């Protein structure tokens with residue numbers, strides 16, 4: 001079911017209220033949403049994704065006030081929220097008692113991840129729903145995140161009571177996750193909001209600890225297509241697909257992430273091209289070197305995980 005109009009948003013809200021799952025567009029990637037307050041709906045969500053229950057979810061809210069109802073934001077978190085919401089930034093902060101994000105959605109932690117997404121359809125949905133909606137990326141666990149409607153439906157449509165088509169996701173990488181707890185702010189996951197922009201507001205970010213409890217989603221072998229991934233490749237070998245970056249020869253198994261060598265464009269294309277290359281069933285997917293600048297940090301993070309390197 002493609003849902004576009006406000007009246008259909010009513011339908012999507014009804015599905016959430018009934019404990020159902022809803023495919024929703026965000027500016028980063030498509031999400032699979034559930035009522036954050038319903039342990040039953042959240043259990044259904046973990047099951048649909050095949051996601052380990054120790055990996056907590058992000059609560060999506062309509063605005064900063066909504067975020068303050070679920071989390072205790074300190075002054076640094078508020079500055080980041082004011083600078084970047086709505087947008088591809090997730091803040092991890094102490095959970096507020098009675099804030100409506102159930103234990104299961106937080107994997108039992110006393111912290112909660114929260115963000116205000118920028119996509120207009122999902123903002124309307126959150127406004128109308130009136131409470132937090134947890135939404136992991138709409139892929140089955142361990143697969144690349146879907147960045148367009150068709151890919152989202154292919155991944156988790158079987159489990160969705162409603163699905164909203166918001167077109168292709170302009171950012172194409174999951175949100176940047178920053179922990180705003182005691183001590184220095186920490187980068188838990190590089191993503192669609194680049195580090196330099198964040199550091200201009202709050203100064204240098206500390207690195208994530210490797211402690212799996214603090215950054216439970218940072219599993220190796222995440223985001224993986226079926227074919228093996230070969231990085232830093234100057235070109236394809238026999239039988240390989242190739243994700244190019246910058247000027248490159250064309251070919252049947254070549255996808256150019258950005259012919260002009262722009263990391264922002266490469267980010268927007270990354271997951272859709274990984275999927276397209278994978279569908280051709282190549283012996284491997286070779287990927288050109290991508291610079292670490294701007295969103296390149298997050299692109300390389302996802303590529304290293306797709307290649308199976310421990311991050």
Ligand code: TXA
Pocket residue numbers: 026028029030031032055056057058090092106109111112113117135136137138173174175176177188189213214215216217218
């Ligand atoms: O862009 C996005 O963030 C997308 C869209 C749909 O909003 N969502 C997304 O969700 O990527 P997911 O579930 O695939 O990733 C959530 C990340 C995981 O790495 C998880 O471990 C981390 O956030 N996370 C959630 N709650 C946390 C917490 N309390 N402490 C530390 N990390 C947390």
Ligand code: MG
Pocket residue numbers: 136137145
């Ligand atoms: Mg994910």
